[in-house]
Amino acid sequence: MKPSASRAPGPALPAALDEAAHRCLVAGFDGTTGVPDPLKRLIDRGLGGVILFTRNVRDAEQVRHLTDTLRALRPDLVVGIDNEGGGIGHLMAAGAPEVPGSWALGVVDDPALTAACADALAGHLLTLGITASYAPVADVQSRSANPIVRTRAFGGDPELVSRQLRAWIAATEARGVASCAKHFPGHGGTVTDSHHELAVDPRPYDRLDLAPFRAAVDAGVPLLMSAHVVFPALDPERPATLSPRILRDLLRGELGFEGVLVSDALEMKAIADRYGEAAGARLALAAGADQVIVAVPDLEVTLACRDAVLDALRTGELAEGRVTEAAERVRRLARRYAVPPRPEAVAAWDGGAGLTAARRAVRGGGPLPAAVPGAHVVDLFPAPHPALNWGGEDLLTEVRAVDPEATGTVVAGEPEGARTVASVVAEALRGADGRPLAVATCDAGLYPWQARVRDALTAVRPDALLVSTGLPEPGGAVCAYGRGRVNLRAVAEVLTGRSD
Template sequence: MTNSAHSPTGPAVLPVDLDEAAHRCLVAGFDGTAGVPDELKRLVDRGLGGVILFTRNVRDAEQVRRLTDELRAIRPDLLVGVDNEGGGIGHLVSAGAPDVPGAFALGVAEDPALTARCADALAGHLASLGITVSYAPVADLQHHPRNPIVRTRSFGAEPVLAARHLRAWIAATERRGVASCAKHFPGHGGTETDSHHGVAVDPRSHDELRSDLEPFRAAVAAGVPMIMSAHVVFPALDPERPATLSRRILGDLLRHELDFDGVLVTDALEMRAIADRYGEAAGARIALAAGADQVIVAVPHLEVTLACRDAVLGALGSGVLPEERVREAAGRVRRLAERYAVPAGEAAGWDTGAGPEAARRAVRALPGPPAVRGAHVVDLFPPPHPALNWGGEDLLTEVRAVDPTATGTAVTGEPADPPAVVARILRAAGGAPLVVATCDAGLYPWQERIRAALLSRRPDAVRVDTGLPEGGAACSYGRGRVNLRALAEVLTGV
C-alpha cells in the first residue's frame, strides 16, 4: 500500500504528503523477533521514519537479517537503527557482535587508527545484518566524578582527545555505509542524575560548558550525519527546558553556532526526564517545534508511539506546530534515508582482533599487579542498567577461561546481609589469593563497605577496578567481555 492510496486517520485529517512528513519524524521501538506487528506495518506504510532494535528483537544473526529484510519489504527507505557503542553497550551479543572494549578504553589506548578498526568492526557487523543507523559514538565528556550514566561510555575528559577519536569513529562508520550519531548534545557528562530516571541538571556556567561542545563541533566538522539530544537542563543556556525541548539549544547553538544541518534525533521520550514532566506525546510535539527532526519512542508499546504521532498530527492540524517545521525535518530524514536506508551491499569481513588488542593496550597502559593463579575472584558490580544491554559478562568467567583453577563470587547489586556475604567469601577463599574487583564503587557505597571488610581481613588481596579507575592495581575501563578478558589476562599473567 502506498501513501497516496492511504486515507489517514487520527485526530486530524491532513494532506497525505504532510501526514507522511509527520510520520517521517518518528522512530519506533517494537516487540518480538519474528514478524512485524500489524500496527507497526501501518505506521511504516504511512511514512514512519525509522525503527530502533533492542535485545528483545534479537535472537541470532540470521533472524535479524530476516527481520530487517521484512521491514524493508514494507518500505525500502525505512531507517533501521540500534544502540551500538561497544564495551557491553549494545543489543547484538546473541547476533555475534564483535568484541570491542568501549570508548573510555579506546581513549586510554590512545590510538585513533585502532579506534577506527574497532568502529569498522561494529559497523561492518551492522551492515551484514541490514542495520544502517548506529546510535553511537558518545561525544559526552566524562569529567564529573559522580556522573551515573556516561562514565566508560565516553572517550574521556579531554575535549581534544575525544575529538580525535570521534573523527576516527565517524569516518570508519561512514565507509561502511552506516550512519553514525554523536550523542548526547550538548553533553551529559556534567550531571549527577541519569536522565533515564529523573530530571538531570548541569549547573555550570556558559564558559564552563564550552569544553563539552568541542567534541560535537569536531563531529560536525567530520560530517556526522546525526546528532542525538540530551534530556538535560542547562540553566546557563536555557533555564526552562531540557536540551531536547529547547529552541535555544537545538536551534541557536547546534544549528547556527555549530552549523549542523544533519538529522537531529532525540533520546528516547519515555525517559523520565521527559515523560514525568511533559509526557511522551507533548514531548514529541515540543521537541519537533524546538528543532528536532526525529523523536525516538523506544518502548515496545506501540500505543505510546501512536499517542506521540497523534499529538504531532493534532498540533499540525491546529497550527500549534508549523507545517514548514515538520516539512523541513522530514526533508532531512529523507536525505538521510537516501544515503543510508538501503545497505551498501554485501558487507566485507572485519578485523576481529581490533577489540581484544584495544582492550589489552588499555589495561596494560600502566604497570599491573603481580600475577596470581588459583585465586578466588570477588566481582562486585551494580545491577545492569535497564536501558542498556547486559550480556551476563563477569570477571570470574573470564579469569577461569585463562586459569581454570580460579574460583570466585559474583555479587550483582547490594546484598541484604553484607556481613554474611563477606563471611561466605572468606570461607570460600580459604588460603587462596584473593582478588577484589569493584565497579564505580564511589557511586555504590555497598561495594566500598564490602571491599573494606574484605581488605581488613585479607590485606594481601589484590584490588582492581572494572569501571572508571578508583585506585586499584589495574583497571578494565568497562565491563564488556573483552574488557574483562584483558583484565583477567593481566591478573593471571597470560
C-alpha cells in the first residue's frame, strides 16, 4: 500500500517539535553518490538516521564519500545498515570481512571467536563512516517451519543465544558502533515471514523466547528492533511494533530497556497491507517506538509517514511528550555514535576469524566423510530473499577455488520453464558420470523441489555425499550451518580435502 504523495501541509508546528518528529524517522534512499533533494530537506529538518542497502554500495571509497556527504548536511545523522554477517549483508562490494552466519557461531559456541567476528564487522563499518549496525539477531529458532530466522539466529537454545549476543554486543560497543538486537520479542516462533504477511506466535507467555532480549538489555545494547509479529498472549490485536503492551509495558517496564527502540521496516507487508506505512508510523510511535524505518528508496513513502506523524501531533492523536521523549533518546544515541573516527584511526581486526569459525562449525557437526576430490557438486538453494542481500556465492565456486578439477550444477530457486526438476536431475547425472557426486540442499524441508532433486539423484547414485548449507537435515553427512562465503569455503575444504 503506497501512501498518496503530495498534499497541502497543515499548520506549522513549533520548530522544536517539528525537529523532534523528524528525529523519529530513519529513511532509505536511492543512489551511491549524491543525496536526493527530498532527503536533503528531511535532513535539514532533523532526520534522525538513514539506512544503507546494497543499492547504495559500489565500493569502499564510494561509501566513505557518501557517508561524508551525508554528515556534511547534519553531523549527528546516524548512518546504519543491516550487518549480520554470513549471507546477510550489503557491503560485499565494499570489502566486508567474511564471517559465517550466526548459527555457525552458535555451533562453535566460543564467545571469544564470536566477539572477533563482530569486531571485524564493526571495525570495517567505522572505516566506511557507518555507525549503527542493525544486528545481531536475538531471535531463537523455535519452529522448524520458520521461513525467515533459521541460520540468522545463533541457535534454538535461549541460553546459547544469550551467550553469543553478549559477546557480539560487547565487541561492537568496544568499537564505538551501535548494535541492535532484533526482532523483539522474537520472530523465531512463527511459521510466516513478516516481509510477506502478518506473522503470529501462538505460544503462551511463559514459552516466549524473551531471555536473549533480557541478556541484550543487561549487556547495554543501545538499540532494539521490534517485530511485526502478533503475540496473542501479550496483545491479541496488534503486532509488537504497534503494541503499547509489548513496547511500553513489557520492554520498557519489565525488561527495563532505556535505549532507542526502532521499528522493523514499515513497508513490510505485515504492516503495509493491513495498516499502511503512514498509519504504521503514527501507531508505532504512539505505542512506544522511538524511530520508525522506511527502507524503500521511494522518499514519497517516507514523506507520507512523516506527514502522518505531523498531522497526528497537530490533532493531539499523538502526544507531544511521546515524540519529544523519543527524539531525546535518538539525540543521546547520536551524541554517542553518530560521528565515527577517520579510517586511519581504526585499529586492525582479525581478518581470519570468520574462516576459523566456519571451519570449526563444520567440524563440530559429527564425524565427517572421506574427501571426494574431483566431484560433481550439485548446489540447490532457494532464490535469494528480496529484502536480504545475496552476494552471488555458491558452493561450486568455492569447491573449484580449491579443486579446479571439480564440476557442478548450481540451481538458485525452483526450476521453471524449460529447466525442470527432471532436466536438473538429468544434467547432474551426466555431469557426475565417472565422478564422485555431492548434493547440497538448503532447507529442503521448506522447499520440496530440492528434496525431489536430491531424492531422484540418490536413487540413481546412493553413493552421493549429502551436504546441508542451511539447518541440519536428515541424512546430511556434512553441514555448513549457513550460506556465507566462508561457510561454503569450509565445506569445500572438507569435500575436497584441500585448502588454499
